[in-house]
Amino acid sequence: MSRGRIWLLSASLVNLLFLYLPIAVLILFSFNASRLSATWQGFTFRWYLALVEDQALLAAVHNSLLVAAVSTSLATILGVSAAVGMERLSSRRRRIVEGALLLPLVIPEVMLGVALLLFFVMVELPLSLVTVTIGHVVWNVPIVAIITRARLQKLDPRLEEAALDLGATPWQAFRRVTLPLLTPAIIGAVLMAFTLSLDDFIVTFFTAGPGSTTLPLQVYSMVKSGVSPEINALSAILVLISMALIGLSLVLQRQRN
């Protein structure tokens, strides 16, 4: 092995260590028996059991799942129809819509959050899970649309033309030819949108009202009140869930191939 390669490999390992050490430490100490100390005092499941009994936390999990499910469904319908509709626009109009689609992803999230807050207050829509869901759909639509479009552009347009030549109506051609071909991309987009919605903090922070606390908001208020082993336990669970979601999306991808 050349010196350059060794250097490269060790730089990469240091980088991975940097990425994983904090998470590993966090998980390790979720099993630490001592509440305050940073030294190891023995193994316990106590902090995990405390989480299950935390009613506020369970309510927040319920809210988060609800918001993620509704906002992902809405964003999928809107995003996929946007992607399909864009194909039929003239190239100039398409570019304008493309730019407009990217904008929610480019502007700082804090700005999107306060703009929505301002808007909801102006139209006197009370802050609730409804406003949170609307906020999530705003940035989930572009994500679904972009992923779907990437796939759509790789499709052979002759397939749909062939269906039309064989007497299918435009709807039949879309429903029975294009949509099945798009399904893998749509599943990927749904997974991504769902995960991002579950994880979102900033937009939720500004658009949530009393009683509409989601999981990230709950985590935030716990973290704000100081370091505690319960948060470590909760973090460990959340890391596990994100690993499971990636695993799921990889399995789905492999099945396609």
Add this chain to the structure above:
Amino acid sequence: MLLWMGIFFILPLLVMLAVSFAGRGTYGGVEWTFSLTNYAQLFDPLYLRIYGRSLALALATTTLCLLLGYPLAYSIARAPVRWQGVWLLLVMIPFWTNFLVRTYAWMFILRTEGLMNQLLINLGVISQPIELLYSDWAILIGLVYGYVPFMVLPLYAAMERLDSSVVEAAWDLYATSWSVFWRVLLPLTKPGVVAGCILVFIPSLGAFITPDLLGGAKSMMVGNLIQHEYLVVRDWPLGSAISFSLMALVLLGVLAYFKTDGRLDRFEGGG
């Protein structure tokens, strides 16, 4: 779709733009008078310092992410195909993990009773715990940690497409490792570098969680300032004006990047 985005995205931004020119009501509401005072207020030294800190931290974060991410992305792209998936997965897991959790990890490590202090004491570097948390350095660590995956993924995408025989040709022609990097690798992976830098720069400039949790009372960034004006001071017009100036900064940053990038191209073409 357009209707939805029109109502819940474009319209709120327009409302905010209008409010940024309005006056502040007595009880924190909005008074519909036209003035530029909100924008003039941005040049208050207090605010300018916050802008300066945000810009400096965002630039430092981008640079560090690039330095850390480039070798990692390169080793992933050069690894046997079977291993590339595993490596990528390792980068993706933190990327998909909740941002609050990843920030909390650093609170846990850096706090006064935390592991870092203990380690330093055990090594004999310090005798008393020092305050590592609640500083600009803590924010920088948190930002780099949070956004390194954003750098690695586009860099990897650019390097994967790279024809390895080009690099081999450079070696065969007796290029030093430095000139292989500087004259072959870097120009060929420039799209990935630009994409990665933009993806890191934008969220770190508008960062809110990291400075909120890892920074102290004196290390506000623009994101916190907006939240502060909106939810604490309840000066919505000023908060809106700050938001738009942040958006302008972000767009300027992106444009400047493309500009210098284009100019570099011309230099290369001329030389």
